[in-house]
Amino acid sequence: MKVVVIGCSGHYYSFIEALESGLEAEFAGFAKGVDDEVCQGFISAFKEKYGFRVYENYLEMLDEVKPDIAIVNSHFNLNSRITLDAFERGVSCYTEKPVATTLEDLQLLKKGYERSGVHFSAMLEMRYTPAFRAACQAIKSGKVGDVLMITAQKSYKLGQRREFFKKRETFGGTIPWVGIHAIDWIRWLSGREFKSVDARHSTMFNNGHGDLETAAICFFELEGGGFASVNMDYLRPASAKTHGDDRVRVVGSKGIVEVMHGKAVIIDQDGERDLELSETVNPFVDFLHQVESKGKCLVSAEDAFKATEAGLYARQSADEGKRLYFSY
């Protein structure tokens, strides 16, 4: 398998980790999605070790290298165009979420995917963390019965972000960038689609970060009954013990499952206890196995599109201060 990386403003790291763990794949090329210092840092860190060629232009790389897989994680607003260009060349893509930062770009990308016949997944990698997988397993095995309500949280330290985080056009917004993980958990854990969303966000106290929203709440009604909310913030103090404080709580007819602080806890008819954590799986390797026809990866193309779409609808709801209904 020939793999190329485009940009380095996202979660390319699963690929590097896989290589370091002995994955048999060729790191065939790296293209700077946007020429910035971070890409120079990437090149310094990995070029000598993996011997990839560096391209200024990703199209040139795609045409020359003809890779099996492109890992797309440039500046967020560029990822959908880059992915679409790869689709058109028959290249499967592992793309940073959100896979588009506007609904128009998302439509183009979906159409391009349908025409292409390639494989596609997004870096919704939190599904792979042991506690979230354990929670999902418990739910799918029926331990909490029918899911009625899900509440989820993302909380990050802000620190000093790069310039492109400060503009809506290049960043996309905190709901589609940060909240999307939690939005994805809702679909994944409930097995239901979104019906409507009411959202609010605010840029207050963003410490000179321009358009970047520091907090948001998204409230979803689900198809087939039930509802869910996601609260997210960039206001986790620098002194906190960990970078993030990610949580989900799933209330069902027969029990409650919750993920918090890296643990998964269930309360059901058998009492209250920690769930056994599932083994760690590398998200990129899971996708690679799908490309190799060895199985289906955990985040399907549909999952990538739906989570992105829901994030963009929620952002629009917050921008416009009104409820939006999903129209798939």
Place this chain on the structure above:
Amino acid sequence: MKVVVIGCSGHYYSFIEALESGLEAEFAGFAKGVDDEVCQGFISAFKEKYGFRVYENYLEMLDEVKPDIAIVNSHFNLNSRITLDAFERGVSCYTEKPVATTLEDLQLLKKGYERSGVHFSAMLEMRYTPAFRAACQAIKSGKVGDVLMITAQKSYKLGQRREFFKKRETFGGTIPWVGIHAIDWIRWLSGREFKSVDARHSTMFNNGHGDLETAAICFFELEGGGFASVNMDYLRPASAKTHGDDRVRVVGSKGIVEVMHGKAVIIDQDGERDLELSETVNPFVDFLHQVESKGKCLVSAEDAFKATEAGLYARQSADEGKRLYFSY
């Protein structure tokens, strides 16, 4: 101070606890708000010890005993009428929340209060629990800066509830009965009023409890910026270690305070740590001191009205499936 109790379907227990701790007050009478077995149980448990007279009719009791304070906790839909009757006789009231189960009753009660000149508070007793008081103290002393987002949770075991819980008319709904505590925390901890609400609730999986809602989410926009959500459920399994799982998380410009599992945790510039818990205060005694002009109690008449109003607006939003704007 002469105190009477009307009904026993609520949190009269703070009064009993105060008496058992040596409060100097006369338990002068008990009226069955609604004649049911529970009232007979109350009489059996306490009549001999405290020597109060028992009345079939609370109006007769109010007119004969002329108490300083009435503790009102009959069936939920009756409490506003009973409280209003006490106001009209110049009797201060400590009333179960919600203080009314319809917006019409609430309006009548507010007008009655304004005419009466008596003291009034509601059994929003969770404000008094040590962890919530410690969180409030930290916020009011500026430790988290300006509050931007609050998320709160109420989760209870359902068990088998009495018949009047099964009808909207007599129960009022899970949002005004259970959620009201968390709704009250939002006003209390943010110092802001509600601007709009989007809410959803469901009666699914209520195990034969008729109209009783098993889960709900209320999403509030606050005056002056910021937003908040409350999720609540009656689906906490019987096997859980405690009856309730009450939480609040307050995100501010300089830090985050959270109450969970009876502890209050802060993360601010000085790091992550447990807050020292405040000393326990008896809510009824706090109100009694106000009636005795010894201070102001923690839950003002305005707090009681505003929390009730917000709960009733949220219920209506959930019933009608649309956003409502508050018009004070």
